Amino acid sequence: MKLTRTNIASLALAILYIMAVAGSCRKKSSTDPTPEDTTVSLTPDTIRTPLYFPQPIMPADNQPAKEIAQLGRMLYYDTRLSNDGRSCAGCHIQSIGFTTPSMLNGTVVLPHVNMAWYNTFMWDGSKTGTLEDVMTFEVQEFFATDLNRINTDPIYSSLFRKYFKTTIITYKHLAYALAQFARTMVSGNSRYDLSLRGMVTLTPDERAGAELFFTERGDCFHCHTNPVMTDNTMHNTGLDSIYAKEADKGYYNVTHNPNDLGKFRTPNLRNVALRSRFMHDGRFSSLEEVINFYDHGMRKVPNLDPIMLLPAKANGLQLEDWEKQQLIAFLKTLTDTTFTTNPAFSNPN
Amino acid sequence: MKRLQFVLIIMVFSFVACRKDTTPPLASSGEIRVAVGHLVEGTPLLPDSLRWQNQAGETYGVERLQYYLSNFRFYSNGKLVHTNNSIKYIDAFIDSTRAFTIPLAGAITGRCDSVSFLLGLDTVTNVSFSLPPTLQNSDMGWPNNMGGGYHFIKMEGHWRDGSALNGFALHVGRNGYAIPMGCRCSMDLTNATIRLLPLSMNVNEWFRTPAIYSLSTDGSNSMNNMTLMRKLCNNATDAFSAM
Numbered sequence: 038m039k040l041t042r043t044n045i046a047s048l049a050l051a052i053l054y055i056m057a058v059a060g061s062c063r064k065k066s067s068t069d070p071t072p073e074d075t076t077v078s079l080t081p082d083t084i085r086t087p088l089y090f091p092q093p094i095m096p097a098d099n100q101p102a103k104e105i106a107q108l109g110r111m112l113y114y115d116t117r118l119s120n121d122g123r124s125c126a127g128c129h130i131q132s133i134g135f136t137t138p139s140m141l142n143g144t145v146v147l148p149h150v151n152m153a154w155y156n157t158f159m160w161d162g163s164k165t166g167t168l169e170d171v172m173t174f175e176v177q178e179f180f181a182t183d184l185n186r187i188n189t190d191p192i193y194s195s196l197f198r199k200y201f202k203t204t205i206i207t208y209k210h211l212a213y214a215l216a217q218f219a220r221t222m223v224s225g226n227s228r229y230d231l232s233l234r235g236m237v238t239l240t241p242d243e244r245a246g247a248e249l250f251f252t253e254r255g256d257c258f259h260c261h262t263n264p265v266m267t268d269n270t271m272h273n274t275g276l277d278s279i280y281a282k283e284a285d286k287g288y289y290n291v292t293h294n295p296n297d298l299g300k301f302r303t304p305n306l307r308n309v310a311l312r313s314r315f316m317h318d319g320r321f322s323s324l325e326e327v328i329n330f331y332d333h334g335m336r337k338v339p340n341l342d343p344i345m346l347l348p349a350k351a352n353g354l355q356l357e358d359w360e361k362q363q364l365i366a367f368l369k370t371l372t373d374t375t376f377t378t379n380p381a382f383s384n385p386n
Numbered sequence: 387m388k389r390l391q392f393v394l395i396i397m398v399f400s401f402v403a404c405r406k407d408t409t410p411p412l413a414s415s416g417e418i419r420v421a422v423g424h425l426v427e428g429t430p431l432l433p434d435s436l437r438w439q440n441q442a443g444e445t446y447g448v449e450r451l452q453y454y455l456s457n458f459r460f461y462s463n464g465k466l467v468h469t470n471n472s473i474k475y476i477d478a479f480i481d482s483t484r485a486f487t488i489p490l491a492g493a494i495t496g497r498c499d500s501v502s503f504l505l506g507l508d509t510v511t512n513v514s515f516s517l518p519p520t521l522q523n524s525d526m527g528w529p530n531n532m533g534g535g536y537h538f539i540k541m542e543g544h545w546r547d548g549s550a551l552n553g554f555a556l557h558v559g560r561n562g563y564a565i566p567m568g569c570r571c572s573m574d575l576t577n578a579t580i581r582l583l584p585l586s587m588n589v590n591e592w593f594r595t596p597a598i599y600s601l602s603t604d605g606s607n608s609m610n611n612m613t614l615m616r617k618l619c620n621n622a623t624d625a626f627s628a629m
Contacts, residue, residue: 091523247531263529264524343450343553346544346553346606348607
């Protein structure tokens with residue numbers, strides 16, 4: 038990213054503009070307690086993001102409140118949510134970007150980062166909607182949380198009564214609290230972000246990598262879009278020509294449309310350098326292997342994404358060795374240690 | 387050629403600007419309901435369907451078609467009767483984006499017989515992060531490494547090159563490449579409070595007149611390629627009709 042003077046000036050203007058827009062929109066969000074409840078007041082919160090981020094996706098009936106996000110955080114770390122001693126954080130570990138090197142039935146554990154900007158979830162795009170929707174799935178189906186256990190816990194039953202004004206805790210209540218916590222999990226202080234804000238200067242290699250990433254040479258940005266680093270869309274990137282495992286069929290397993298064979302939701306690249314397994318089935322174990330795939334490993338299948346078929350890419354990117362290193366150097370600038378060490382996202386118990 | 391186009395755009399706008407002052411003050415209201423459709427020679431464009439033929443004889447299918455319309459001008463007998471500068475994002479395959487309204491202010495009489503607009507953004511708006519921060523606008527971003535601003539249009543799909551299957555990504559952006567569009571229409575502005583404007587884009591117009599655009603000989607990737615973007619801009623000026 039070249040930060041010329043005009044760029045900085047326009048960015049500054051844009052930031053002011055976005056502040057104005059965001060300010061006026063967010064003011065509308067009100068989580069004032071209902072009149073009949075005078076004992077608890079929820080503290081309205083805002084999702085703090087760098088100003089060049091888009092507006093988070095937030096349903097009207099779950100506007101952010103500090104207490105509810107905090108309750109979500111307790112649930113996220115509570116092993117009693119599952120029936121086998123696992124908590125969400127057991128697989129989604131903060132220090133490595135809320136993922137884990139272990140796999141679940143051959144599937145890589147997706148990281149939790151900036152999910153407030155997702156409308157499509159899971160590698161195969163099988164869940165769509167809001168964070169509230171996917172969290173409902175997590176507690177109701179994936180964990181099959183024993184609601185009785187939660188309802189008879191005096192702390193939870195008191196907190197949900199206070200914040201949700203309910204005497205019976207349902208999956209929806211759990212999901213709403215988890216969704217609020219997840220929405221606060223914003224990563225926006227990576228070296229890349231700091232460079233956008235003019236606070237650090239990227240090294241020549243990192244800059245060259247960004248140039249590859251954000252121009253037609255590497256053409257990564259059409260799917261890993263700035264600044265969210267995923268376009269929430271399903272793509273076949275040519276990983277397979279034969280779909281050996283059921284899971285390799287990706288989005289096809291959701292739609293049963295042959296055009297969707299091998300399509301996966303673009304993964305978020307924030308904190309990608311902290312991961313040790315890449316792609317839906319973890320077939321690659323280093324960023325070098327991933328870049329080599331884009332360089333020369335792609336299979337030409339009929340529904341290969343048009344972007345992958347462009348002339349400069351038709352036989353892979355054919356990068357020089359140093360260009361591969363530059364791309365990797367750029368990917369490493371997406372690591373945000375303020376996120377992986379933020380006490381606000383850690384185990385509260 | 388590039389300069390000519392630019393001069394033309396400037397002329398259109400300065401023209402518009404003078405006309406605005408001479409328009410009598412308007413007093414009543416209502417709205418124009420615009421519905422945008424996408425066709426290939428009269429047949430509705432379906433996603434993922436490799437069945438269309440362009441002027442170069444190539445078979446193609448469209449999987450993504452997203453763009454901005456802006457700077458609407460409505461004319462009656464050559465006289466500007468209404469101006470609207472809002473920016474509309476259209477995704478050909480997401481119905482909710484294909485219909486929008488343009489509010490009318492004032493007592494407008496007579497028939498509106500032509501409409502003009504830009505496909506893309508004017509230079510004031512085409513600045514990175516200037517549009518409202520929605521996910522859609524964010525995905526349309528044109529990287530600063532290539533001049534910044536937004537994609538004006540992304541049209542992507544597959545095409546057949548002999549027996550081989552290829553991809554194309556016709557992307558246009560950057561200042562000077564917003565496409566001035568215009569077409570005849572017929573709306574009675576006098577009585578009804580709601581006026582309907584059915585716009586439709588014939589995708590094949592991108593590939594012909596004044597010059598045939600061939601995915602194989604011209605190129606299947608236009609992003610930041612000034613020659614290809616210019617050729618597409620010139621071809622597309624008559625892509626819309628209002629019938």
